[in-house]
Amino acid sequence: xxxxxxxxxxxxxxxxxxxxxxxxxxxxxxxxxxxxxxxxxxxxxxxxxxxxxxxxxxxxxxxxxxxxxxxxxxxxxxxxxxxxxxxxxxxxxxxxxxxxxxxxxxxxxxxxxxxxxxxxxxxxxxxxxxxxxxxxxxxxxxxxxxxxxxxxxxxxxxxxxxxxxxxxxxxxxxxxxxxxxxxxxxxxxxxxxxxxxxxxxxxxxxxxxxxxxxxxxxxxxxxxxxxxxxxxxxxxxxxxxxxxxxxxxxxxxxxxxxxxxxxxxxxxxxxxxxxxxxxxx
Numbered sequence: 001x002x003x004x005x006x007x008x009x010x011x012x013x014x015x016x017x018x019x020x021x022x023x024x025x026x027x028x029x030x031x032x033x034x035x036x037x038x039x040x041x042x043x044x045x046x047x048x049x050x051x052x053x054x055x056x057x058x059x060x061x062x063x064x065x066x067x068x069x070x071x072x073x074x075x076x077x078x079x080x081x082x083x084x085x086x087x088x089x090x091x092x093x094x095x096x097x098x099x100x101x102x103x104x105x106x107x108x109x110x111x112x113x114x115x116x117x118x119x120x121x122x123x124x125x126x127x128x129x130x131x132x133x134x135x136x137x138x139x140x141x142x143x144x145x146x147x148x149x150x151x152x153x154x155x156x157x158x159x160x161x162x163x164x165x166x167x168x169x170x171x172x173x174x175x176x177x178x179x180x181x182x183x184x185x186x187x188x189x190x191x192x193x194x195x196x197x198x199x200x201x202x203x204x205x206x207x208x209x210x211x212x213x214x215x216x217x218x219x220x221x222x223x224x225x226x227x228x229x230x231x232x233x234x235x236x237x238x239x240x241x242x243x244x245x246x247x248x249x250x251x252x253x254x255x256x257x258x259x260x261x262x263x264x265x266x267x268x269x270x271x272x273x274x275x276x277x278x279x280x281x
Contacts, residue, residue, distance in 0.1 A: 057116045059085045064121035068163070069105040069151070075123055078102035079111075087117060099123075104181035105151055126151055130168040130199055130214075131160060134178050143167065146196045148184045168199060169213035191219055194241040198222070201248050206255065207236065232263040239269025246271045 062081050064072045078099045081090070092111035099109050099121070110122040126145035134140040134153070141160040143151045154160035161167075174187040186192040195216055202208055202224060210226040212233075222244075224236040236255075238247045251268035254276060258266075264278040 057087045059087050060117040062119045067125050128164045130170045132170045132172045150180050171215045230261045236266045
């Protein structure tokens, strides 16, 4: 250091090179101090902002109507949503998937995130379409939706009709198993691809209000058993599962031209040439 100093008139002077070094060191220290202050300020503002936003956008209310099978509390608990959670971190797809997995009797569910602090859950139930009497378990009345999901199993038809009135009875083809909340498993895939469509078509037709039961044990001999307003029993034979919409419309047209007290068989397996055989002939 001494070699960088020189004496003039008894005074110690700092060389230009040393000055430059000191100035650089001072600039670096100043930059470090300023940068540290800015960083600390940003962190403090971020924390303050986070807690302010979290307080404003924290979940306070989860609303949900009850359904036929689940209470509002059950659906909300299945969602996993908790009061105080940051609402902007809620993923509606994950909430929907979690609820549908936990509550299998729901068909679908909508999740509405309503800023700043509310979530609305809108459950969509499976619609019951028909029922059948299961062999295993013995004499269990099983209610099934359009998607073949089992909605409930009951010990008596009276108990079932308390919860699910106005359902069609179906004599089913062979099933592998029947479990509440799960879809029916048919022994033959050919039996699974037409039953719900057939029953929906029947429900929309004039036969809907008169259908007593549908015999679908054999998909090549589909028969509807009905009772007219006059109290007369008649059957509609559709044959195989092809062109069901056309066959039902054709049978309906034939029925319109028959006497109101007709009892017997309406053959519509061939939409080009139908027939009607009275029981008392």
